[in-house]
Amino acid sequence: MNPRLIDLSDEELEHQFQRQGLPYPRIDASGKALFDANGNQPLTDAERADMIQRLEEQFGEIFKILRIDRNDPNSTDTPFRLARMYVNELLDGRFSPAPRITVFPNRRTVDELVISKGIKVMSMCSHHWQPISGECAIGYVPRDKVIGLSKFTRIVEWFSRRGQIQEEMGEQIADFLIELLDPIALGVVIKSKHFCMIARGVEAHESSIMVTSVMRGELATNHVLRNEFLTLISE
Numbered sequence: 001m002n003p004r005l006i007d008l009s010d011e012e013l014e015h016q017f018q019r020q021g022l023p024y025p026r027i028d029a030s031g032k033a034l035f036d037a038n039g040n041q042p043l044t045d046a047e048r049a050d051m052i053q054r055l056e057e058q059f060g061e062i063f064k065i066l067r068i069d070r071n072d073p074n075s076t077d078t079p080f081r082l083a084r085m086y087v088n089e090l091l092d093g094r095f096s097p098a099p100r101i102t103v104f105p106n107r108r109t110v111d112e113l114v115i116s117k118g119i120k121v122m123s124m125c126s127h128h129w130q131p132i133s134g135e136c137a138i139g140y141v142p143r144d145k146v147i148g149l150s151k152f153t154r155i156v157e158w159f160s161r162r163g164q165i166q167e168e169m170g171e172q173i174a175d176f177l178i179e180l181l182d183p184i185a186l187g188v189v190i191k192s193k194h195f196c197m198i199a200r201g202v203e204a205h206e207s208s209i210m211v212t213s214v215m216r217g218e219l220a221t222n223h224v225l226r227n228e229f230l231t232l233i234s235e
């Protein structure tokens with residue numbers, strides 16, 4: 001059975017499209033490559049400025065459609081603020097290169113769980129473009145390599161500042177860390193509130209929290225280790 005396209009990484013998707021003779025990345029009307037909302041294509045400063053300017057013009061059109069008077073002093077510059085906010089903040093991880101992470105040798109041969117928790121997650125759901133706000137916990141058992149714990153913050157920031165689906169965000173973070181560290185075990189647990197559940201829908205669920213977990217290596221197979229990890233991150 002063919003894998004669902006939505007489950008594939010950009011690289012796998014590229015192969016899939018090549019096999020079917022379709023152009024990939026997909027191209028927009030002006031010839032620019034398109035990626036999934038949680039894909040990554042770093043921009044030059046000039047491209048970023050151009051994107052903000054074009055977006056501001058289009059947001060201005062949206063204000064007209066919504067019949068919001070731009071002479072209202074609170075709305076005059078809102079299209080510009082929105083354009084800058086989307087490109088430089090909410091979608092910044094989509095348009096910036098991967099953070100440079102220095103990897104160190106595991107000289108003390110640490111073979112226990114190393115955990116970083118309470119990592120801020122501030123993202124945006126691809127379905128409704130509403131905030132996703134929460135926390136992430138990452139644990140790993142190193143093999144030959146370790147990184148500074150603060151680096152997890154930058155990795156989570158890079159993957160969360162895009163249009164996201166929480167399940168895919170966890171998988172992307174795990175894939176990145178497996179590639180970087182080749183650890184014996186890795187776990188990524190994300191708990192967050194989705195404002196599309198709070199601000200809209202038939203029933204607003206202000207208190208509902210979505211929890212996703214990705215377990216790789218020994219954390220996927222060793223139940224004792226998994227329980228230790230889950231206990232440590234819940235304390």
Ligand SMILES: [Zn+2]
Pocket residue numbers: 125126127128129130194196197
């Ligand atoms: Zn949503």
